[in-house]
Amino acid sequence: MKVNSDVEFVTLNRNEPFYQDALDLRFTLFFEPVNLPRNVIFDDVEARSNHLALTREGTLVAYLRLTETSENHYQLSQMVVTPKDQGKGFGLQLVTEAIQYLRARSATDVTLSARLNAIRLYRSVGFVVSGNVYLSKRTGVEHINMHLKLKQHQNKNATKGH
Template structure:
């Protein structure tokens, strides 16, 4: 193990530049965990290994190094199945405290949480860090009961995350669409599918890498197919709303071509320019066919292209029944109907 604190050569006068990065190599990870133990566990006389837990393998890790490559700050973000992110194991070396590195680390982890579409960020803050997190917008929920082996008091801090605030165009429609996905297709919420952006021209979605990986640590093909399907369907739904049309959108045929394995945080992009349709037929109450294309990326590298053909119908029995029961909706909400590959069953 690298003895980091003893080798740090950080002074107020000599160091002015710091670099934020994700630990990736075996050497970086070894230094990262060593730093966590030295800063957070060794002062409490806890053994080696106590600086790690079972969630590290699926978590997001960040570290800050100085110009000479010395590790000076670390932090971790873990996202659970309830769309909640937790900040843990955050520490800054005493020699570089009060330089804003703690704020940089916390804001970076919060940014990652926002990109993953979580509903809130929590942390178990030590008593002397409560004021620090409060300045960043976290609300103190009270003291946490900790084991008697830990002499330091901890407090639960929570910060809500409004993940659709940055939508450039029709954020209200995007919020309605995402809620409809979660309500009618529960798998989309379990996968963590989230609308990332809508400009009126492009529609972008994403989902967490964690929980959607295969045994090879790349993105699971089934998750990517589902993400692409929802993205293309979502853009068509938004396009119909832009044109004051409603109805049922049915995925009749689809296929996907992979050019390379996709790793990293995935995103799916659908562009109006890639759609081919005749919506005048729909406006006249007839069926209209829409051809769509969705590009799939991981770490900003394209790995697959999804192409699908949908049939848009002005009304459906399901929508009419729902409207007759409520009599409140002015426009029928388009219903998702997916034709699964190699199957004859349709899901509405």
């Protein structure tokens, strides 16, 4: 699906080059600066997650990962934008597309752990802060939990006439 004239929103398979580019970008931006080994990327949810990206002219622009944590509840994580494309609205564009992707799959809510400098971006699409600032166990970088309600839970008793 075309998002705008030069960027395309895509879902990635783990055996394609864009996914490998996303792994490289995630490692370079999140883990290498704090001297963690590359295999830290392959946590217990990597294989079962949905991998979404924006691409342009055969190159990765932005990436994020969505993981279903329980039925219709998702976790957004590992969002990155290539350094040369940061500050151009691609992060917001990708998060907006991811929210639509989740709504199309009947997701009820999505949570994330935001770096403090990304709070404003997530708030702009409706996420609210939940909890206090904490240090990431893996990187030691300050984060805060955020939550977005996508759809009301249906009351099963209401449909049965109770």
